[in-house]
Every structure is written in structure tokens, then in C-alpha cells.
Amino acid sequence: MVRKYIYGKPFHTEAVVARVEKAEGNPAYGMINVSDGFSFTYEMKEEDIVYGLGEANRGLNKRGYCYVSDCADDPNHTEDKRSLYAAHNLIVVSGRENFGLFFDYPSVITFDIGYTRSDLLKVTCAEADLALYVIEGENAYDIVKQFRKIIGRSYIPPKFAFGFGQSRWGYKTKEDFRRVCEGYRKNQIPLDMIYMDIDYMEEYKDFTVNEENFGDFPEFVREMKDQGVRLIPIIDAGVKVEKGYDIYEEGVKNGYFCKREDGSDFVAAVWPGDTHFPDVLNEDARKWFGDKYRILIDQGIEGFWNDMNEPAIFYSKEGMEELKEALREYAEMDTVPLWKIRAQVEGMANSHEDYQRFYHNVNGEKIRHDKVHNLFGYHMTRAAGEAFERIAPERRILMFSRSSYVGMHRYGGIWTGDNKSWWSHILLNLKMMPSLNMCGFLYTGADIGGFGADTTRDLVLRWLALGVFTPLMRNHSAIGTREQECYQFENTEDFRSIIETRYRLIPYLYSEYMKAALNDDLYFKPLAFVYPEDSFAREVEDQMMIGNEIMIAPVYTQNAKGRYVYLPEPMKFLKFSGNGQIREELLEKGHHYVEVALHEVPLFIREGKCIPVAGAASIVEELDTAHLTLLGFEGAEYVLYEDDGVHKDYENHKNFRTLIKRHA
Ligand code: GLC
Numbered sequence: 001m002v003r004k005y006i007y008g009k010p011f012h013t014e015a016v017v018a019r020v021e022k023a024e025g026n027p028a029y030g031m032i033n034v035s036d037g038f039s040f041t042y043e044m045k046e047e048d049i050v051y052g053l054g055e056a057n058r059g060l061n062k063r064g065y066c067y068v069s070d071c072a073d074d075p076n077h078t079e080d081k082r083s084l085y086a087a088h089n090l091i092v093v094s095g096r097e098n099f100g101l102f103f104d105y106p107s108v109i110t111f112d113i114g115y116t117r118s119d120l121l122k123v124t125c126a127e128a129d130l131a132l133y134v135i136e137g138e139n140a141y142d143i144v145k146q147f148r149k150i151i152g153r154s155y156i157p158p159k160f161a162f163g164f165g166q167s168r169w170g171y172k173t174k175e176d177f178r179r180v181c182e183g184y185r186k187n188q189i190p191l192d193m194i195y196m197d198i199d200y201m202e203e204y205k206d207f208t209v210n211e212e213n214f215g216d217f218p219e220f221v222r223e224m225k226d227q228g229v230r231l232i233p234i235i236d237a238g239v240k241v242e243k244g245y246d247i248y249e250e251g252v253k254n255g256y257f258c259k260r261e262d263g264s265d266f267v268a269a270v271w272p273g274d275t276h277f278p279d280v281l282n283e284d285a286r287k288w289f290g291d292k293y294r295i296l297i298d299q300g301i302e303g304f305w306n307d308m309n310e311p312a313i314f315y316s317k318e319g320m321e322e323l324k325e326a327l328r329e330y331a332e333m334d335t336v337p338l339w340k341i342r343a344q345v346e347g348m349a350n351s352h353e354d355y356q357r358f359y360h361n362v363n364g365e366k367i368r369h370d371k372v373h374n375l376f377g378y379h380m381t382r383a384a385g386e387a388f389e390r391i392a393p394e395r396r397i398l399m400f401s402r403s404s405y406v407g408m409h410r411y412g413g414i415w416t417g418d419n420k421s422w423w424s425h426i427l428l429n430l431k432m433m434p435s436l437n438m439c440g441f442l443y444t445g446a447d448i449g450g451f452g453a454d455t456t457r458d459l460v461l462r463w464l465a466l467g468v469f470t471p472l473m474r475n476h477s478a479i480g481t482r483e484q485e486c487y488q489f490e491n492t493e494d495f496r497s498i499i500e501t502r503y504r505l506i507p508y509l510y511s512e513y514m515k516a517a518l519n520d521d522l523y524f525k526p527l528a529f530v531y532p533e534d535s536f537a538r539e540v541e542d543q544m545m546i547g548n549e550i551m552i553a554p555v556y557t558q559n560a561k562g563r564y565v566y567l568p569e570p571m572k573f574l575k576f577s578g579n580g581q582i583r584e585e586l587l588e589k590g591h592h593y594v595e596v597a598l599h600e601v602p603l604f605i606r607e608g609k610c611i612p613v614a615g616a617a618s619i620v621e622e623l624d625t626a627h628l629t630l631l632g633f634e635g636a637e638y639v640l641y642e643d644d645g646v647h648k649d650y651e652n653h654k655n656f657r658t659l660i661k662r663h664a
Helices: 140-151 174-186 217-226 246-254 283-291 293-297 317-332 338-346 369-391 424-438 457-467 492-518 535-539
Strands: 002-007 031-033 038-043 049-052 065-069 090-094 098-104 109-113 120-125 130-136 164-166 193-196 230-236 268-270 273-276 303-307 359-362 365-368 398-401 413-415 473-475 544-546 550-552 562-567 571-576 582-587 590-595 601-606 610-613 629-632 637-641 656-660
Touching: 002 140, 049 140, 049 424, 090 120, 090 140, 098 120, 098 140, 130 140, 140 424, 164 492, 174 193, 174 217, 217 230, 246 273, 246 283, 283 293, 283 369, 293 369, 303 369, 317 338, 359 369, 365 369, 369 398, 424 457, 424 544, 457 473, 457 492, 492 571, 492 601, 492 610, 492 637, 571 629, 610 637
Parallel strands: 164 193, 164 473, 193 230, 230 303, 303 398, 398 413
Antiparallel strands: 002 130, 031 038, 038 120, 049 090, 065 109, 090 098, 098 130, 109 120, 268 273, 359 365, 544 550, 550 601, 562 590, 571 582, 571 601, 610 629, 637 656
16 A cells, blocks of 8 residues: 655656555654654654665664765765765665655655664655655565555666676776686686776767777677677766767757756866766756767667766866865965865865756756756666667667666666775675665676775675675776786686576576566565564574575675574575585574585575576576576476566566476
8 A cells, every 4th residue: 555645846756657646644654744844753663673775874774873865976885874876765664563655855865763862763854845655564575565566667687787797997998808808718707798987988978989999899899799798888977078079069059968057057077077967857858868878889889887977076167166265265374274175175076065056957947956966867877778768679778877766777777886895895785785676776786896995805706606696796896906807816716616606596596586577576685574473584684585485695704614694494505616516405494504615605495495507608698598407495396587688578478487396
């Protein structure tokens, strides 16, 4: 049961696509106050768990901290951060009362979940203009599924996107890409994609390719594809200001860029230097910008990642003038207030003042950016997604974004942004996955190995062993950090062993992904959703269910030889150890210590279930799904989903095949 309450004049975000009747009065839960902005207050019971918030910091149970939906380009995901790149305003209270709340509000909104007062849930935003959806259901899982129904089907990528991808900021030439490809092929480590970061472009200009380094680009795209590798270029939000650059010229001429109050085009400095932001909230501008993806698609490109779309601003023209002015004043002083200068310089990036300096044109209405800030990444990706429907209506194109809002899940996936090579970030990665699924984002993953800071061999291996299960499995790192492609370390067979396991599991992972997408269900589930009566399971945050058959429990501690794991029912413990070896052991319900070596991938099959496993392959296309082995419990049945991975014939009953694990 979903009810919609309207306060003031909400901005039409198009997060929810189903028709939900407007309800009268106020929700049955909590207290609403609209006298000074908007607030929702609810007294939590001791046993209440609060789920949701998608891409947010900390735990699966969001209780005990404060989170702010305010899409931010912040590469330091320390425990104290309240805002990351996304705004996913769904929370679900699960305890004596069970209900979900979706705050459809496109600007800054704060979720104080037992932070100021441990028993108080308080959601506040500056303006009482929003739609509040209240969802009632039997339990948290049921509520989440109802939410998923009203926001529309999640994005489905092409099947190759379930392969492994290598990325690094700094690949500049054809040679760099050839070296990566060769590194993988020579070491027989599977690889399906290499990502092109900003250096492939001509001076960071969107939809251009550096001529000098990538002469005859279509031929190079083909060359890589002959090696089984797809190139996936990045697209940034800011369009470089440069006379003669066609996209800049067209945008200016047609008024497609975000404007200042006086009507001039707003200037934000990002990678290319001065840029303008395409006004993706404006339908015409969105169509125009989206159609530009065709330039690369026509050259053979089949996937993209959208970046810097919070939108990130290093500084604005105005901000720079203010700094210069301040520096002139400081220069007159006897003692220079260094800390003040530092704060001012740091405060220039992604500043709220700048977000108040430009406007969108939405159906002729001028809307100040800060009022709709959290919708920019969503609409940039929507621009691409809508264009793909025009450019290649029958085909799936890979797309994921950094910034997002609920609604964007229909057009693309996301990666979780600039994490670090920290052990704690493996755990953060794991905990975020089911929360993202709750908000509709199924095609997700983190930068494996860590983006910032120097990684270590064991960290990459342990992270990969989690990445085996995330739909997006990509190793990515920042320029200047230690190189972390799998072949950069000793004993590459350990890396091969883990990534081969991913490929062997693709028949299962892809089937479960597709079932989740087609049924508005979760691919990653908290244990509590499957074992609601089990008091241990309710608290587990470092193990997750994937699909309907398995549980995972990754190792995320340095130097650990294994880990403790809780089994809510008897399960078969499987360890993929490379060279086709799989160890199997039946474990009783309860607590166990399991040993897991660095090159191994552990998983647990639920009682009475089985999973299909293929032989290893070096690319997704070469997986032999005609010869699958079923592992798990005798007599169990498994419904395999399989399609050509390219087109959109999802509902065809021929895509489903029942497999039975016969008694030996
Ligand atoms: C941003 C992205 C990162 C990328 C870098 C350079 O920090 O999050 O993934 O490598 O920009 O484009």
C-alpha cells in the first residue's frame, strides 16, 4: 500500500513513474511540521532498524548517524562524511511498525537517524515543497519491493558488462591500451572492457578523441574488439569553453547551457578549464546533449561512464574573483592568516554559493540550480539513456554514472565514486550494495583495489573476491597512485583464479540480476530480509544474500587467513580455488570460522538449492552455457535465465530454462 502526500508545490522529479493517488491529511506515522521548512519526526523503538538511503556512508542499518542528500564530489569517504555523490531519499523503518518513506525532494535534505537523540528519526529540508510517499507492508523486504514497483524497471546492461573491466586514470595512447590488453591476455586473466578516462579526449572536450594519440579511432576500437575488449569512454558534465569547438558553439547558439541570473552562460572550471554545463533539466538541451553520444557510438563504442555530474565545480569565475580580492587584502596585512586562506581555497570547490549562481530553464520556468541540485547527474544520464533509445532502440548500451537520484536507475547504473585503497572500503562497498538495490540501482560496483592512495596486492585480491559478485566489476585507480592492474603483482595466477571464478559464476549472477530487474526485486539482500525471524541474522552487516540461492561473506581484514561467518540455516560452503578446483563442505546452522586463502572465492549455497557453474572463459561471449555444472544440494532445481545479452527480448519464455541437480 503506497500513499502520496503532497506539501506545497513539489518539483516534478519523475522519480516515481506509477500513478499513486494523492492522499489527504498526514501520514499515520510520525509528525509533520511545515511551519519552518519541512520536518518529519518519528520516535524509534529500541529494536527498530532503519534501512535505505542507497549510496550513503556507514552501515546497512542507518541508525546512529546523520546523512545529508546533497550530491557532492568528495573523494575522501571517511566515516564522518554525511554526503556522497548521490541522493537516494528512501528509508524503511523495520521493527514493531514497518513502513517506508520516500522524500521526493530534489535539493538538500537531512536524515538525522538517532544522531542528535538516539531514539529520534528526523528528516528535514529547507522548503516544504515535496511529495512524500508512505509505504506500508508486512516487513522491510515487502516495502522495498513495493517501492521498486512504483519507480519503474531498473536499467539492464548488455551482458558483456558482467565481464571484468580494467581502468586507470592516465591511459593516454593506443600503446597504453594495448599494453593493458596484452598484460591480461598474456597472463590468461579474463578481461572484457578497458575504460578510457579523460586523457583519450582532445583537451578534455566531450565527444572528441585525441587525433594525435588515437588516429583512426574506429579502426582502433575494432582492433581492441578483435582482442575481445570493448573500450568504454568517460563523458564529463562540463563542456569546454572554446571558440570553434562545435559542441560549445551549438550550446551557446541555442541557449542550451545553464545561465546566470543575467542570462549569460555560467562558467565553471573543471578538467578542461572553463566549461559550461548543458542544461539537462531542459528537454531540448537534454535531447541535444544526448544525441552527441552518437558521435562515439558511430565509431564502434558500446558503453560509457558519466562523470563529474554532481555537477563538480573546481571553482567558478565569481569564486576566483573573490579569492583574488581576498588575496589582495591579505597581502596588505602584517601577518598572513594562512588557515583562512586555506579554508577559502578549499571552499571554492563545489560551493553552495556557486550552486546558487546558475539556473535551469524547465518548461520556460527559470529554476535556480541549488533548488534542484540533486537531479543533475540523473538528468545527464537520462539524456544519454533517452538518446540510446533513438540511436539504437533494439540494443543495450552500457551506461553508469557517478551522481544519481532515484529515477536514474531506469537509465543506467552507478559506480560508487572515488574510494581509497583502504580495507574499510571493502566493507563499505559490501554494505552499500543492498541499500543501492533498494533504491533501484542494480548495476553497481566500487573501484576495486581502491581509487585513491597506494594499494597492496592482498587488498586487490580480497577486493576482487567481493567484486566477483558485484554486477559492475572494475579495477580503477587514480593517476599517481601505485599501479594496480592485476599483472602488476607477483603470482598472477592468484588473480586469474579469482577473475575466472567470476566468469564461471556469470550464468548464475546474470540470471539473478535479470530476475531482480524483471521482477523489481533485489539482487543483493540483507540477511534480515530472508531470515526475518532470526535475531542473529537481523544484525549481520558483513554477509549478504545474492539472488535466491547464495550467501557471501568476503574477507576484508588484512593478514586474516579467514573469517567468522554466521549461517542462518545449514549451507554448502564452496571455495573456488583456481584451476577448476572447487572444495565443498556441508556446514550446520550457526557460527563457524572458515579459512579462505588469498586466491580463493568463498560462497555459501542455501539448503535445498543449487547454482549453475560454467567452465572458465576469457571473455563473456566465450562462456559455454550449454555445459553447466550444478553445484549445491541434490535434487534441487534452478531456473536459468539466458538471452543473447545484446537485444531487449527480456520477457520471452524461451529465456528461462529449468535445470535439475540429479542425484549422483
Ligand atoms: C573523477 C572520477 C574518477 C576519474 C577522475 C578523472 O575523480 O571519479 O573515476 O578517474 O575523475 O577523470
